Structures are given as C-alpha cells and as structure tokens.
Amino acid sequence: MQTPLTVMDFLDRAELVYGDRVGIVDEPAQPAGSWGDVTYRRVAELARAQAAGLDRLGVGPGERVAVVSHNSARLMTSLYGVSGFGRVLVPVNFRLRAEEVAYIVEQSGASVLLLDPEVADALAGVPARHRFVLGEESDRELYAFDREPVRHPVAESDTATINYTSGTTARPKGVRLTHRNLWLNATLMGLHFGASDRDVYLHTLPMFHANGWGLPYVITGLGGQHIVLRKVDGAEILRRVAEHGVTFLCGAPAVVSMVLAAAETWDGPVPGRDRVRMVVAGAPPPTSVIERVERELGWEFLQIYGLTETSPVVTVNRTRAEWDGLSTAERAERLVRAGAPSLGTTIRVDEEGEVLVRSNTVLDGYWERPDETDAALRDDWFHTGDGGTMTDGYLTISDRKKDVIITGGENVSSIEVEDCLYDHPAVAEVAVIGVPDEKWGETIKALVVLREGADADEEQLIAHCKQRLAGYKAPTSVEFRQTLPRTTTGKLQKFRLREPYWAGRERTVN
Template sequence: MTGSTLDLSTAAADFTAILGHWEAERPDAPAVTFAGTTRTWAEFARRVRQNAAAQRAAGLRPGDRVAVLDLNHPSCVEMTLACAQVGTANAVVNFRLAPPEIVYVVNDSQARILFVGPEFAAAVAQVRDKLPAIEQIVHVGGDADEYEAWIGAHEPDHDVHPSAPGDCFVQLYTSGTTGFPKGAMLTHAGMLAHATNVMADFDVDADSRVQVAMPLFHVGGTSYVLLAIASGAHSFMMRMPDPAAALEMLERERITHTFYVPALMAAMLQVPGVADRDFSSVKALSYGASPMPLPVMRGCLKLFPDVMHQVYGMTEQCGVVSSLGPEDHTDPAVEHRLISAGTPIHGVEIEIRDPATGDPVATGEPGEIWVRSAQVMGGYWGKPEATAAAITEDGWLRSGDGGHMDADGYVYVTDRIKDMIISGGENIYPAEIERVLAEHPSVADVAVIGVPDERWGEVPKAVVVAAPGAGIDEAALLAWCREHLAAFKCPKSVDVLDELPRNPTGKILKKDLRKPYWEGKERQVV
C-alpha cells in the first residue's frame, strides 16, 4: 500500500480526523477527480476547511442543516465533510423529485442554506416563496457559480466541533409509508462502521481507485464516496451515471471498485464495442438496489468475470448489509443463490422475524428481515415515533422487507412488508402515489402496485375505481401524476376496476392485485 492503513476503530472518531490523517499521510496524492480536475488530499482538505469557515461565517451552528440540490459534484462531498467538522448536517435532496416534493424535503430538513446546481436553478426560483427557512441560496457550477466565491472568501478554519459518535452529519431522505419522505440521520459511528465493514469484505485500501457513479442523494453514492475517503482511496466522481461514460472511465482510469444499479448495467451491455474493452483493473463490481434480470446478469458475468458482488442494503443502515460474492455467481452447484442477497457482511447480523410478534422464525420460513449492526442510523429526523417503530430497544432495525434465510445463512429478499416498489434502484412507496391520485376528482379508490418490467425490474401500476358519474381517462391520470411526482415514481399504466379487493377489516389486498402479474416469475428484491 502506498499509504499507511488507518484503523477506523481506534485512530479516528469521526470523518474530520480521517481527512486530517490522509492529508498528513499523503498530502500530494490524488484524492478526488471530477470533470478532468484532480485535487490532492492537501487541496481537498483545504477546501473542506474553507467550507467550514464559510458555514460558521453564515451563522450556522451545531445541529443546523444545509441542503444540496444538484447532480453529483465534489462540492457536495466537501459540504458533508465540512458539516462533520462544524457539527451541522448536509441534507442531500433527491434531484429527481418534483417541485412540490423538493419543497417538502427542504422544509422538513429545516435547512438554512440551499446549494443548487444549474439544472435546478429555475425550479428553485419558482418555489422560492415556499421555502421560508432558507436564508441564502448558493448556486454551484455553471456560468452563475457562487460556490467558489462562497468558500474562497475565507481562510481554512481548523476549529473542530467535538462530535459525538452519534452525531448526524449527513441526512438522506427515504420515502415513507405515510406518503412523505423521512430524513435518515446518518452518523459518524454509522458511516465509520459501514466503511470498516465494507473495507474488510471488499479489499478497499489507499491504493484503490473508486468510481462514484451513483447519485449522492442515494446511500449508494454518499456512503460509497465516504468509504473511499475513509480508506484513503482515489475517488473518480461522475456527474451522472451514464453507461458509455462509466465504461470509458473504468478502462481509462483503471478503476478497481465501483457500484451500479442493474438498470445501468443492462444499458452498458448495449454500448457498442463494450466486449472489446479492457476491464481487468476491476477488483470488485458491486450491484444492487433493484432486481437483476438473469439475462442481464449472465451478460455482465461475461463482461466482468470473477468480480461481481450482489449487495443488499438500506439507507437506514448506511448502505450494504449483505453480499453475494463472485464465487457464488459462477459455481453451477449453487446457481440457485443467484436470486439471493448473499450473506451478512463483516460486522452485521441478520435474522428473519415474525413481523407481527418479532419472534425469530424457523430456517427457510418467511418473515421480515431484521438487521443489527453499528451501521444503524441515528433515527428519522423529527420523527421519534417512526424511529421507535423501526429500531428496537436492543438495536435491531426492522427493514420492512420480507424474505427468508436458508440453512447456509443466505438471505432471500422476496417481498416488501410495507409494499415498497424498487424500480431501477429507486425506492418508491405506493402511499406517495396513492396520495396524489386520490386527489384527482375522477378517482374514488386507488391502490398502487409494482408489476414486472424487463428494464427496471418493476414499475408502478395504478389500480383505480372511478368516482360516481365519472370516467377514467388514463392519459389524464398519468399527466396528473407527472405534475405532482418525480417521473420515476409515476405509474406507467392504469387499470380500472369496479371495486378493490379488501379483507374483512377493510385493508386492500394488494397481494391479490399483484398476483396475476407475477405468476410464473421468481420475484426478488436485491
């Protein structure tokens, strides 16, 4: 290894100390490359401390939030690390959200400053009057960039807020069954535990070259870049996960570690000349967050032999909790494991529990997947009841996913306890879509389900009952959704029924609605 190994359990209590370690150990080594610009660890650390100084000059204090609405950009990572130093937290907003959803997340976070990329400046200007807590908007990148001047006006601030392990420094929003997103408070302890555990299982170190392709609002983006920082690796950030550009970067930069969602990998297989490229530098290609169609998996196994890791994780656990390694992808004797989520990674416990009683179920029996590790979030921002419902007193996180575990300890994620739909790596809760459709005057009753899709794994479908005297115009309903929801959440089709199936207590039987679409298919969520 070019630089010394950092023992995260003893050498550092937070990410500020980690950044300082690599700045001292490898000041002239490359830390982050983006859009043709590479900054060393010394340069990167200086910018983080300038950001910290700018936050304090703006009056931000420990516990305050800032928000970032942008495509991937190093400024967001600088912001997160500066928040770790100041005691603030970076609420990274999903840039795929519709304007009303952006308003909700920014207001819920109580952010005082909003950092906006050029692609979203117009949308923010339209809703500016609906963001009362925002004291300042700083434009990042493009012709109207203000971020460089915002940090450049200050000398680096070396004062470090004495963070506790449970302090939140990055807040990622995950959709909720109430129809509104929840802010998962990710802590120093949780992110450090995730980095430690993944480094142990995926051989990430200071010589690694890590591609950050996933959006930073997603745990697969933010936790992945923080993993690289914790290990002292060189990060290569992409602004957007473009398949051709990602493949070109893999080859040109001799990337060793990366993470993709299956929809991106499916698109990669269609890139002209992909089979002729040299990807021999790759040591670990992780994929997950949505189902991987077996034809796509087989094509990718030819393209990336002996390096693929299927991973299962969640925002509330700072990222990955289980992995199916390369050996299980290629051994014909265990081909059935290709639809599993693998075994728990280092430092993680997984059990299958009865969702009603919380009692462990027998091996092979279905139940809810419970996870316990030091990676667990600090809770949901401003939602103590939701936090108490998700995390037990003895530290188990109720994932909301249904599944079973075989006798060899492999986890199979087979359904969603909470009806969540995973489409192209994005978590979609039907309640969000149902809330919008229920407001349309032609709809009397509605249920949203996930149905199979060859490209995205599954997509939302709306099943509606018409209001008395009204007719259902499918195009009008879909247009209504596009006005109020992010595009990836919008139903792709609408079915009309005379009534929705319900049990004796009145609960809609979504399993009955889903059944005809999933018959003959091995449903899985990874």
C-alpha cells in the same frame, strides 16, 4: 483509550498520507464549472474553507445544510466540510420536484440550501435563510480561505447526515445517521470489497443516495481515486473505465443493463476485463444478467442488501473460494441472493417472515418522528419491512412487507402515489403496486376505479402525477377496474392485486 469515530478521520488520513495524490477527478462538464483534478491536500483545504465559510455565515453546530446536486467534487467535499465540522449535511435527490424538496428543507430545518445550476430554476421557490446556486460565484462566498474554521466538538453519536427516504408514509422520512454509523459502514464496505490505495472508483451511484453507500469515505481514507460521473450512461461508463483505469463501481440493476447494452456495440475489447468489480444493490437482477457481467464484461459481480436506515450495508454477497470450480451459471445462482450478514451484523427472520437487523450501522432514529422511530426499532431490532429467508447463513429477499416499490434503485412510497392520484377529480379508488420490469426491476402500476360518470384515460392520469411528483414516482401504466378487493374491515388486499403480475416467479420482488 477511546477516541470518537468521525467522518473527518477519512479525509485527515488522505491528506496526511496521500496529500499530493489526485484524489478527485471532477466531471468535466459540470454546469457549475468543473474543479478538474483535485489533490487530497486541496480537498482538505476546501473542506476547511467551506467550514470557515459556514462560520462566517453564522451557521452554528448542529444546523442543517441541504444540498441538491448531481455528482460533483463540490458535493463530495461537503461530506467533510459540513459534517466534519459539527454541522449536519442533508443530501437531497435532485430528481424531486420543488414541492418535495421544499418539504425536506422545511422538515429538516435546513438553514442553508445549495443548488446545482441544473435544478436552480425548477427550485427557485424553495426558501432557505442562506441560498446558493453552486458555481464560481458561490465558491467565493462559501469557501473562506482567509480564516481557520471553528473546530466544534464532534462526538461519534452526533448526527452527521439526514438522508430522506420514501417509506410507508406519503411524506419521506429523514434518516438520522451518526458519525459512528457512517464510519463503520464505510469501513465494512472497504473490508468486504477489498478497497485499497490502488482503487480507481467511478461514481456511477448518486452521492446523495445513502451518501454514495459510504464509498466516498472509505476510498478517500485509503487513498484511492474518485472519478466523478455526473449522469449515468452505459457507453460513457465504459469510456471512463478505459480512460481512467477504473477498478470499482456501484449501481442499481438498471445501471448494469445500461453497461451490458453499451458493451454490445463497443468498438474493440470491453475495458476493465479481469480488473473491475461492480457492486449491485436496490434489487437483485436476474441470474442471466449476472452471468453476462462475468462472461461478456469480464467484471466481478458483487451484491449487497441494505437500506438507507442501515447506512446502508446489511448483507454482502461476493464469490468465495468454494465457488471457484463452479460454472458461471452456478455462481450466478448463488450471487443472486442478498448475501451473508456483514461483519458485526445480526439478522433474524421473525415468525411473519420479516427481516430484522441489529448492527452498529442502524440509524439513530427518524428526524423529529419519535413514533415512527419507536416502531422501526421496537424490541431492540430494526424492522426492515422486507420479507426473506435465511439458508446456510445467506439471506434471500422474497417479498416486501412495507408499501414501497423499488424502481431503478429508488424507493417509491405507493401511498404517496396513491395520494396524488386521489387528488384527480375522476378517481374514486386507487391501488398502486410494483410490477416486474426487465430494465428497472419494478415499475409502478396504478389500478384505478373511476367515479361514477367521470372520465379519464391512462395518459391523463400519468401526466397528473408527473406534474406533482418526481418523474420516477409516476406510474408507467394504469389499469381501470370496476372494484378493488378489500377485507371485511375495508383494508385493501394488495397481495391479491400483485399476484397475477408475479405469477410463476419465486419472489414477489424484482
């Protein structure tokens, strides 16, 4: 017998086995109005009502529903109320500017747009056939409790979500993830990190980001509890760890730094010692930071490497029995690696040093971009664009082959930033690179050649970018050059531009 793997499996089990348990504790300060404590039975009722509401609007199977929202119980419920009933959820980064969101809504063909109240004014000009600002009023329109939803057939090969990611092009690409992709990724995350019904999971990770790395699904299916955190703050994370008995959280290295900074001024023992495990991805932090997590917080540090295109898990690094007798520093040296392949994943490093992946979590393709799909999945391998090495079964990421900067866990296409700077009348040439930063991993630096006779300073060029791009995509520094190095064919030699900033480091990513 074979039955399709779909995201509804997780919520169906939670309702059946843990129906009376509080499944979600919503952020109390939601501008849309907090849902408070929500049982799994109520989450399932809300998901069905949302699906029925979409039926009432005439939104058919396969249609896309875009949502731009901070972490919330409403967003998490949509993972099931939209995808679980045959439609496609498009979670959008709430930090993007109106032009960027408009492109995603148009390119995905989303017929429904759901907006967090905090972004509603900024995105007022983004069109969609059905447009709602999330809140009590829209709840009455979106959730139809008086009718049963249509159970559209859902195959595991159907697209469940389209997640947009910055890559080697100026425009983000829509990553088509199937129900099978998401089901297996979530199950792998739960397996490798030992999730159970005793877990209390704090959503420090944005739910829009690769669907919260799959944790919203597996924690639900296993009956754990979700604590929704709307905005990341180190002291607030510690407070919620103490208040709710949090056992599990995820985040980029910048989140680790925030927590460590808050712990320095925390009144009393740091909460969660010998109880909390924290999964980090985006870029490995320095070994000294890993040591501090173990020593100062008493939390277990774990690491994954992945991409939106891989749902996202590719590798897992967690301390193992053989390392128990090692010192904290020795363990940190091992944990700083990207990790070993997750179960069912095969990794190969090709002759050019690029990391290639085969796995059931690899994307089905890019939305309406067949050429880029073929390029990424050529020769039956997914080409990550990252450079690395494999030693004793563990992957270390050493370089980034594709033109992407990862700052604070967010991907930024350097080409997109360059295109923006080229729109400035004073700019003749520009190269955008990532440079090391202790807090954010990398920050964005623009190397600029001005037009003859033109004048512009660093502040003006940064402001120019901030007016047109999401704030995190804008350069944090600008250097002016007379020329930029190019090959004889005119290709920009970014590796030469990067070298001085990464000198003395083993890796050219941070």
